[in-house]
Amino acid sequence: MALLGLLEREPSHGYDLKRDYDAYFGRGKPLPFGQVYATLGRLARDGKVLVGEAEPGAGPDRKRYVITEQGVSEVEAWLHEPVAPEPHLQTVLFVKVVLALMSGRSAEGYLDRQRAAHLQRMRELTALKRTGGLVDALLADHGLFHLEADLRWLELTAARLDALAAAVRA
Amino acid sequence: MTAETAQTAGTAQTAGSAGTAARARSDAAGALIEARDVTLAFGPTPALRGASVTVRAGEILAVMGPSGSGKSTLLHCLAGILLPDSGEILLDGRRVDTMRENARSALRRDRFGFVFQFGQLVPELSAEENVALPLLLRGIPRAEALARARTWFTRLELGATRTRRCGELSGGQAQRVALARALVARPQVLFADEPTGALDSLTGEHVMDLLVAAAREQGTTVILVTHEPRVAAYADREIIVRDGTVTSYDLAPVPPAPVAS
Numbered sequence: 001m002a003l004l005g006l007l008e009r010e011p012s013h014g015y016d017l018k019r020d021y022d023a024y025f026g027r028g029k030p031l032p033f034g035q036v037y038a039t040l041g042r043l044a045r046d047g048k049v050l051v052g053e054a055e056p057g058a059g060p061d062r063k064r065y066v067i068t069e070q071g072v073s074e075v076e077a078w079l080h081e082p083v084a085p086e087p088h089l090q091t092v093l094f095v096k097v098v099l100a101l102m103s104g105r106s107a108e109g110y111l112d113r114q115r116a117a118h119l120q121r122m123r124e125l126t127a128l129k130r131t132g133g134l135v136d137a138l139l140a141d142h143g144l145f146h147l148e149a150d151l152r153w154l155e156l157t158a159a160r161l162d163a164l165a166a167a168v169r170a
Numbered sequence: 171m172t173a174e175t176a177q178t179a180g181t182a183q184t185a186g187s188a189g190t191a192a193r194a195r196s197d198a199a200g201a202l203i204e205a206r207d208v209t210l211a212f213g214p215t216p217a218l219r220g221a222s223v224t225v226r227a228g229e230i231l232a233v234m235g236p237s238g239s240g241k242s243t244l245l246h247c248l249a250g251i252l253l254p255d256s257g258e259i260l261l262d263g264r265r266v267d268t269m270r271e272n273a274r275s276a277l278r279r280d281r282f283g284f285v286f287q288f289g290q291l292v293p294e295l296s297a298e299e300n301v302a303l304p305l306l307l308r309g310i311p312r313a314e315a316l317a318r319a320r321t322w323f324t325r326l327e328l329g330a331t332r333t334r335r336c337g338e339l340s341g342g343q344a345q346r347v348a349l350a351r352a353l354v355a356r357p358q359v360l361f362a363d364e365p366t367g368a369l370d371s372l373t374g375e376h377v378m379d380l381l382v383a384a385a386r387e388q389g390t391t392v393i394l395v396t397h398e399p400r401v402a403a404y405a406d407r408e409i410i411v412r413d414g415t416v417t418s419y420d421l422a423p424v425p426p427a428p429v430a431s
Contacts, residue, residue, distance in 0.1 A: 126403040130382075148400055
């Protein structure tokens with residue numbers, strides 16, 4: 001959907017879309033070319049993009065892609081819809097705490113180490129925010145707020161460990 | 171021995187503390203301030219029960235922990251404001267807790283800066299007079315003190331507020347003026363107790379940005395008490411105070427992960 005959204009700006013080559021995707025959304029995880037063309041192929045099959053004639057010149061792909069009306073309404077609808085809130089209770093953090101308590105181990109040390117790891121990551125994101133541009137800052141903030149939510153959960157869990165241990169060992 | 175510690179040693183002798191013995195026991199590896207096994211109770215309520223921490227010169231240390239855990243009490247002990255019931259507080263290896271009150275107050279005036287959550291500025295004075303206050307208290311002539319204070323208004327992006335009375339400033343502006351006042355005399359250590367606690371998150375982060383930049387530039391060591399992880403993330407490392415004792419984790423660097431999931 002991100003590719004379709006990028007394509008809505010202007011007709012583009014696959015390479016341009018990949019480059020912009022990596023720049024804005026990739027964050028060290030570049031999109032493989034294969035995935036770009038597979039996605040564009042699927043979008044063309046579903047009538048959301050049109051594929052232009054191959055243009056003369058060098059390079060692996062000289063085809064230009066154009067978004068269709070259907071593609072535009074799809075992007076519009078997608079941008080309108082809120083994302084389903086993630087059920088955080090199923091995260092690995094929760095599983096580790098419960099498994100530790102079930103097996104009679106202490107979860108306190110794990111919670112402390114996890115808190116330290118979270119704060120370390122928050123320091124890295126804060127540094128990125130202070131040195132990078134506005135786009136970096138917005139992405140870093142997104143990560144920071146999520147990590148902060150986890151941390152609040154870790155604090156609350158640490159405060160409730162005895163009761164939780166009694167519940168899962170019952 | 172640096173000029174700074176030589177000067178400290180001299181002051182220690184005039185202050186009549188057991189400086190030499192304490193210095194011999196201090197960590198040589200960059201330790202600036204230490205608390206060793208500090209206990210302190212307010213009446214029947216223990217606030218600190220054997221708290222120990224070493225703060226290295228030039229670092230920014232976050233002191234975290236739940237409400238009532240003893241983090242502010244620890245800060246006040248490290249700053250020589252509160253005296254422990256037992257244990258030791260050292261600055262450059264010199265006992266602070268055994269100093270006389272006038273020596274401790276000279277230390278706070280000459281080597282420490284303070285910034286709190288709110289209520290620290292004199293509302294009747296202009297912003298620049300507030301910033302100049304620590305210099306005036308040190309006997310620096312008024313014109314020079316004000317000139318030095320003014321340089322901070324550009325640094326902390328406070329240009330337009332210089333001559334305004336502090337009662338008329340917004341929360342974020344007042345906190346930046348308080349920060350300028352805490353740093354104007356180039357303190358060796360800045361003690362910050364919930365410095366962004368009364369601000370919204372964007373304004374708070376602006377204040378933290380400026381605090382960190384100014385502290386790094388001057389080489390000021392910062393001890394930052396906060397319960398907010400986002401504020402603590404501006405520090406180099408954190409300690410957690412829980413039930414009056416200190417937990418700290420020196421982690422191996424976590425492998426970098428992509429920002430967006």
